[in-house]
Amino acid sequence: MRKKLITEVSGVVAAPVDRVWRALLDDRPRYEMKTELGEHTVAYQGGWWYRGEWAVVADPEGTRVIHRVYDVAERLSWAVTLVNKFFHGFDEQTRRSFAEGLARIGERLGCAARLT
Template sequence: MSRQLITEVAGVLDAPVERVWPEIVRAIPRTELGEHVLAYQGGWWYRGEWSVTPVPEGTRLVHRVYNVGGNYWLVALANRLFIGFRERTRQSFAEGLAQIGNRLGCATRLA
């Protein structure tokens, strides 16, 4: 599968991976699940991947969006040249990060 990174956003939760990972698995629909990595394949071009890793402050959560539809310009045109896409992805990620932090009772911040 050919894939091209479109955008990436990350955040930190002040809780250990052992507490964060089950919340991520519950919160995000998925088509693939690995050890501390999950992916969602959506439509003809979109692949979202989420991963968690331990950091001194707790857990780092990373979300990456890939183009798996092939020709970048075809995908870009179908998505209005991705205008505003990164900002919407970052905003959505920040909201989800805060919700998970609220459920866990821990602080969160965008990286």
């Protein structure tokens, strides 16, 4: 599969990896997308170009949560860049959405959560 990184964001939740992992899975999208689960990784793929990958890893402050968005278009890959230019602020929108999800996880677990 061809993957081109579009944006990446990360944050830290002050809780153990296993608790954050379970909370992340509980907070996943409610719409239908292809889902791939790994050990502390999950990927959602939908539409003709979008793939979002999430990973949780140990961090000195608890758990680091990493979110990457990839262009996985097999055909018309040149159009992804063009289309995303029309969505001015895609990086910031992704960062804001990630921050909201991180805050929900922190609230659910009763601990601090912050962007890095």
